[in-house]
Amino acid sequence: MAKKIAVVFDSAGTLLHMYRVAKESSTGNILENIESTAIVAKKNGCGLVALNTENEIILSSRRDMFLFEFIREYGVSIGISCSKGIFSKEVAREIIKGASLLMGDVQDVLEAVTSRCPDSIYLAAGLIVDSEARRIPYVLSTGGHVFGKTLQTVQLLHAMEVDMYIASGDRMSALVQLAEFVNIPQERIFAFADPFMKEKVVLELKNRYDKVVMVGDGINDILALRAADVGIMTTQQGDERPKELREAADVVLDDIIKVVDVVKGL
Helix, strand or coil: CCCCEEEEECCECCCEEEEEEEEECCCCCEEECCCHHHHHHCCCCEEEEEEECCHHHHHHCCCCCEHHHHHHHHCCEEEEEEEECCCCHHHHHHHHHHCCCEHHHHHHHHHHHHHHCCCCCEEEEEEEEECCCCEEEEEEEEEEEECCCHHHHHHHHHHCCCEEEEECCCCHHHHHHHHHHHCCCHHHEECCCCHHHHHHHHHHHHCCCCEEEEEECCHHHHHHHHHCCEEEEECCCCCCCCHHHHHHCCEEECCHHHHHHHHHCC
């Protein structure tokens, strides 16, 4: 009998080539191609917070509305994509409520991404919250297109009867759009997955499959890469990656299509 194999993909930077923009709160400067998870990983008490709402709602709000007013008025929930040290939604909400962050700041980063990537399959907005300093140093937006060989990779793995999953720190509505495009069932999506949830997903799948492969590219994938039977780090996003991430992976690949060869080897 053939071995049953599961492959868990991160989304941003792994299935999707991302364009990232941040607005620095202290200066108002727009910064391009930052690595948000790497910023979070540098300081205890920091978290990457995602706004769980549609971008159209954000863009149609008043520019002079405070973010905490927007969250309250539109009933917007927040999710924690990744964090370092002690960090919770409750703490994030308190800091957002005390901040003078305006919806115009959020709109600025969204508009910067859409102008650069007008046909993004994925678009999201969020914040980096520093719970120790009690401030929001950056407002963020990311947009992305699938890598050129993402769809082919998924199709080949489907043909090999491999079950595929997505575990990502992004919100569900954005991930559903991606999953539909690459034909991964919605019930196999894990949204707002922080590093510990990604690890938990891999460990639970190991109870059901002969082999579990984790494919990721960010610092928030380290625990899942270590927990998997085979941890694959991809470098096609092109950003510099920390040494500890490379050391956590069993295999480092420069093109997602090479995942197929690794799975064949199992």
